[in-house]
Amino acid sequence: MPLMDLGDATIHYEERGAGPLTFVFCHGLGGSGEGFERDDMDWYARHFRTISWDNRGLGRSAPSAKYSLPLYAADLAGLLRKLGVEQAVVMGVSWGGVVVQRFALDYPEMCAAIVLDSTSSESNPRASDNWYMRGEVARLGAAALEGRSLAPAFEGHATVSSTQVRVRPEHLESYVAQARTVAALREHPLTPYLSKVAIPTLVVAGGKDEVAGAGGSVVISRLIPGARLEILPEAGHGVYRHAPDEFRSILIDFLRQRGLMP
Numbered sequence: 001m002p003l004m005d006l007g008d009a010t011i012h013y014e015e016r017g018a019g020p021l022t023f024v025f026c027h028g029l030g031g032s033g034e035g036f037e038r039d040d041m042d043w044y045a046r047h048f049r050t051i052s053w054d055n056r057g058l059g060r061s062a063p064s065a066k067y068s069l070p071l072y073a074a075d076l077a078g079l080l081r082k083l084g085v086e087q088a089v090v091m092g093v094s095w096g097g098v099v100v101q102r103f104a105l106d107y108p109e110m111c112a113a114i115v116l117d118s119t120s121s122e123s124n125p126r127a128s129d130n131w132y133m134r135g136e137v138a139r140l141g142a143a144a145l146e147g148r149s150l151a152p153a154f155e156g157h158a159t160v161s162s163t164q165v166r167v168r169p170e171h172l173e174s175y176v177a178q179a180r181t182v183a184a185l186r187e188h189p190l191t192p193y194l195s196k197v198a199i200p201t202l203v204v205a206g207g208k209d210e211v212a213g214a215g216g217s218v219v220i221s222r223l224i225p226g227a228r229l230e231i232l233p234e235a236g237h238g239v240y241r242h243a244p245d246e247f248r249s250i251l252i253d254f255l256r257q258r259g260l261m262p
Contacts, residue, residue, distance in 0.1 A: 003062075006078040009071070012060035013053040013079060017045030021112065021260060022088040025052045026076070026096030028238070029134075029182065030167060030175040032059025040240065043248065047261075048089070053079055055099075057174025067177035073102040077110060089255065091115035093238050094212060095178055101190050101220075104197050112260055113200040115251065118209055118237045120216025121223075122189035123182060127153035130160050135179030137165040138172060158210040194223035200258040201227040204250065206235030206242060228254055 004011045014037050023044050025036050033052030044050040054061040055072050064071075076099065080088060089112050092100030097119025104114050123131060129150055136144035137160060150159040167175045201224045205217035214231050221229035230250050235242040255261040 003060075004079050004082055006075060006082070008066070009056040009064045009075050009078075010062035011053055011056065011075055011079050013051055013083075014041070015049070015051050015083070016041055017048055017050045019047070019049050021048050021255075022080075022085050023048035023050045024076070024080070024085075024088045024090045025050070026090065026092035026099050027052075027054070027059075028093050029095035029178045030058060030138075030171065031095075034059065035241075040244065043244075047252070049085075051080075051083065051085070051088070055174060055178075057177075058171050063170055063173065067174050069098065069102050069181050070106065072099050073106050076103055077107045080110060086110070087112040089113045089115065089260065091117065091240070092119060093117040093240060094119055095182060098182060098185070098190070101194070101197075104199055104201075105190070105193055108197070108199055111199045113202065113255065113258060114197075115202045115204070115254075116217070116220060117204045117239050117247075118206060118212050118217070119220070120212055121185065121191040121194060121220050122216065123185040124153055125186060126151045127157075128183045128186035130157075131179050132183035134160050134165055135176035135183075137161075138167040138175050138179070154213045154215060156208075156210055157213065191219065191223065194220060195225065197224045199224075200254075200260070202230070202251065202254045203227050204230045204232070204239045204247060206237060206239050207231055207233035208235060209237040211237040 032054045056064040097116040203221040205214035221227040
């Protein structure tokens with residue numbers, strides 16, 4: 001089990017494939033890279049040096065003393081440096097897309113391109129309430145929702161329920177930190193900074209995404225100069241997983257158009 005000691009964090013990662021271009025996968029909120037590694041990584045490894053990693057305090061990475069969005073992004077930078085990666089195509093799905101936005105702002109020199117799947121740079125009040133309550137349900141169980149009525153953040157949005165959140169004790173602190181960080185995008189959005197991103201950017205969203213919706217992807221694509229937006233009408237949350245063939249075709253075309261692949 002490959003582990004990388006970064007000082008204040010010990011990060012699990014997996015690596016497959018070879019080639020001049022490195023592709024990095026960043027998982028969703030409270031998750032890990034295991035699903036990607038099991039179902040998708042072999043395809044990516046045929047085209048790229050492919051790296052998947054688990055955020056601090058989640059999956060197979062060790063718990064840490066502190067959690068914050070800048071620290072998650074710094075962990076990725078530290079991991080890539082120790083692996084000898086100077087630049088990479090960095091993809092994030094959902095929460096992973098928030099991490100990738102922060103990474104692109106803090107470490108632009110390490111990004112050959114970024115890919116943002118089913119994510120957002122901000123939260124409206126109802127979305128913020130829902131994300132915050134995900135963390136509270138993880139901490140307190142069904143009692144967290146007693147006497148509360150959560151409104152949908154957009155048409156078709158599935159609000160959080162006590163049956164949706166199951167978190168292992170050793171992952172709880174990191175999960176809650178991530179839920180609160182997404183909720184805090186209401187008061188501290190990344191949106192005002194996106195015009196500074198001078199990196200080739202692919203933004204993808206699913207028309208049937210009940211978790212994040214497609215609106216946030218539209219906002220991101222309008223603010224990052226030259227960003228390419230693709231909305232797949234029948235896909236759900238996590239286009240790379242719901243529509244893998246279409247997503248992969250779009251990805252390869254995007255990278256070829258930007259001169260990153262032959």
